[in-house]
Amino acid sequence: MTLTHAFPADESALDQAFDRLGTRITVARDEEVYAQDDEADRFYRVMSGVVRTSRLTADGRRQVGDFYYAxxxxxxxPGPDHRFAAEALTECEIQVVRRSAVRAFAGDVEVDRAILEATRVEMERLQEHVMLLGRKGARERVAGFLMGLAQRQPEDHVDLPMGRQDMADYLGLTIETVSRMLTQLQGEAIVAFPSTRRFHIRKWGALEALAA
Amino acid sequence: MTLTHAFPADESALDQAFDRLGTRITVARDEEVYAQDDEADRFYRVMSGVVRTSRLTADGRRQVGDFYYAxxxxxxxPGPDHRFAAEALTECEIQVVRRSAVRAFAGDVEVDRAILEATRVEMERLQEHVMLLGRKGARERVAGFLMGLAQRQPEDHVDLPMGRQDMADYLGLTIETVSRMLTQLQGEAIVAFPSTRRFHIRKWGALEALAA
DNA sequence: CGGTTAATTGAACGCATTCAACACGAGTGG
DNA sequence: CCACTCGTGTTGAATGCGTTCAATTAACCG
Incomplete structure (x- = not known):
């Protein structure tokens, strides 16, 4: 899996800060990058692997925020501390910079712009997530999820780095429902699963229509 | 209703830009401030009244993004155009500034910081919204909604500027379910509704526990 | 190969929705 | 003042979608 498209040719000030000031860490599968309620004083960039953010409610229910690729x-x-924890879904290489270090670098203007831009990307995802959770049925949620992954990995076969539980917790569903929807979509020949962690879209139109 | 607390003593660069460059408009109840897919080239600040943002899916389902107070x-x-429309829930006075005008004013650094800060506040709301929609039942959603309003209007009696349909579309529920939950909460003496558009919290602890 | 975890499938249940009827409130006109 | 209407909110009964609980199958790894 290459994902070279994820690195744009024109690097933002934030990317440059990562390149120059970032310390590289590797995080093992299922290890935590930062915990819920930790102080949020660093930025992170995935170099390889996939990261998952999630939040646990007081009574143990889990909501996954998003998945981050290379x-x-x-x-x-937003706040001074993390409302969501971040964990490595697979073994990850991650670059880290302290926020204060980023600020000192390259003049504030460009850096602030870059941070703002990154924040906007994040916001867009959150908006999409709200739409997904607010007014969509299980079929549509699962379809939308698969679409999202396929767009990030425009290869013929897309792999699912996350298990069913993670999908379910992202989609606000149970593993059983996710599983049922997947077999249903497969039964209608909209997608095909050669293995549980790998799929292929056979009817883009149909999937797109569902994901709407 | 005063809500003076909404205006902090120390004004951000953005607030100052609004004060100096903003043109004031008044929008009648149910009139649109901007439409879905309009170009997003302005910032808005509510002076009086309440604004609602919402998004319509292709097949007519509606998701309310949030409610904005004075x-x-x-x-x-995030993007170049609005994914959510904005409408006046009540008659509103709104200050508007072009983004380009804001940039030209006061040097980029402070303005960018202020915009970033405002964006973060927005992000926090979105995160909260995701938690609400993802892993909470109807009771909890309604309770959480009432809590949110009460925190913004720390008066004894809180009024609901929005109708049941708006609440439902924000919470990802139907009007009937919202209504049932409200009567249920009232039946348990957790809240009291002297009228349909006005309520009072009788058991903060119980409501807080639900909203968690 | 077992042994273990993850994923699928089945059946019963429950919560929210749907569809329908009814109540309430505000505004209008007799 | 009452009658009428229209919009909004509430309540009831039946349906359905997703969950829950339980059992089976598949994948992974020694």
């Missing part, structure tokens, strides 16, 4: 920035959060 | 900024959206 080239994507995470850890941008 | 002192709050809206219209900050």
């Amino acid at each position: 080239g994507e920035v995470f850890g941008l959060e | 002192g709050e900024v809206f219209g900050l959206e």
